[in-house]
Amino acid sequence: MVQYILKRLGISLAIIYIVLTVSFFMVRLMPGNPMAALEAQLRVQGGMTEQEIEQRVQTVYGLMPKAPLGTQYLDYLGNILHGNLGRPITNPSTTVVAVIGSALPWTILVVAVSLLISFVIGVYIGNRMAVHPGSTFAKVWTFIVSVMGAVPSYLVAIVLLYFLTGIWRVFPSNGAYDVGVTPGFNWPFISSVAYHAVLPIAASVITSFGGWALAMKGSAVSVLGSEYVRAAEARGLSDRVISRSYIGRNSMLPMITQLALAVGFMFGGSVFVETYFQYPGIGYYMVQSVNSRDYSLMMGCFVLITTAVVVANFLVDLLYPAVDPRIAWPSSRKVAATGGEPTTETVALVAQGGV
């Protein structure tokens, strides 16, 4: 068990390290590299000496622009370990970490709630579709789910915006809460937050539950013919007990693995949803920073989104042994690996729906 956790932890840290390194070299070595671009821009604006320009670049990126690449790289890693991601180019009076810190809770709120809702709805529908194939329920939902899985989330967002904020002003079209309420643990604030989160969550759920339903159906169908299900039927257990406790529980295993992948997709997808609903999460700031060429903020958002995804993956890895104890015991790892591996079709479908 300890060995399992350490291995997962090692992989997670390695991925974060690789992402940090790649981001660094992207900023430094890409054609039209952003640090040089900032220097050139400041030079064109005029009114600053070379030294001031250098200092400005240094405050923004936290690096000495003239120092050798190796030194800069070490400085960069050191800064990050101290929680310093530099300052936004467009607003050097605050720090990237402060901006991201204020944005992160909103993204986590929307991603977590919509992931939970779409997972529960999708698993329920998928289970029903698999247990009663050929029923009207299965036929209708197979169609709906296939169509919804193919519709991009940003288009759903636009449709929701058009009808629910443009034509009928049912929901607010921007912000995370009303300007008038004071943030804190009070009812007006909480209800305002919930009210503003409805549309972003709805847009994510509508486009992602289909993927879950199809994946669950695929997983449940593969369990359907197993001997313990037939044994349960032979013992005369009711359909409800069989479909929930025997088919449901066992077909959930591959779904948990996919939950880990889905967190990444949801964080990625939040870029669109947050931008369209002008919801102040990380995705929103990432697009804002890209459009205003604010590379330091953009890098910060990217590093943080990746870290959040890796951490979420790690947490799911920790959760997995609780669901399937075989995973954590090396002697039986092989059994679990062959049994729990999701099929390519289901992965592809979840990838489709969840992006």
Place this chain on the structure above:
Amino acid sequence: MRFWSDLRRILWNDKPALVGGIIVLIYVLMAIFGPMLVHISSVQNASDAYAGPSPQHLLGTDALGQDVLAQIIVGCRPIMIVGVVSAVITVVVGVVIGLVSGYVGGFTDSALMRVTDVFLTVPGLPLIIMIAAIVHTTNPLVLALILSVTAWPGLARAIRSQALSLRSSDFIEAARLQGLGLGNIVGRQLLPNVGPYVAIHFLLGITGAIYAQVGLFLLGIAPISGTNWGIMINLAMSQGALYTPGSALYLFSPMAAIVILQVAFVFFSRALDSVFNPRLRVQ
């Protein structure tokens, strides 16, 4: 050919898939011949803005009084080119890495799979956005390359698990005993056996690339030049289509074009899936 007769029979029995296939075909024809037959008129006439459907403008007009339908038809080709090119790159990279990794095994396998895992974990869309923002290209081929950066790992994993199970089969053993080289075994023996995965992932790759590139145009991260559906929606939104009465047709037409194509691809790929996977037909 066995494949075509199977495909025909399955399409005949699965009407949604048949419709999907026909729609995909129409879009392909539209991408090839559309720009030759239809031209966006250069006449801009603001007094004609947001006109409703009429015989001259079947889908009405945009903010500059230009025909929406013509833009939809002309905008098909750039979307399809990027989608297909990106899917080709994805499939080539995914298949080569998957087959080599699964067949060779050992250190090569674990090294390649670690790389694949990193790409699988890093959230795709933010990575694409960041690369697109830094590279900032109008070249469709470069755009396709960027889009496939995050698309290949899933396929590589699937192909690898296929190659793993094929590795110990008799015909591979025979090929090895004959002393055939790695290139021959991977290219001539293994590749034909993963054909179904390649075909289906090719279609899924196109839909994924269309999804991502339209998204990039919508967010304004890919430079706006020319006409395609993403640019149309972007312009419609930035011209305040949400709050402009009469602009519904202009805003929703390109969206419908995308949704219809994506849904058609999904239904068609389902038929292809059951052609290649006879066990799916049992259900």
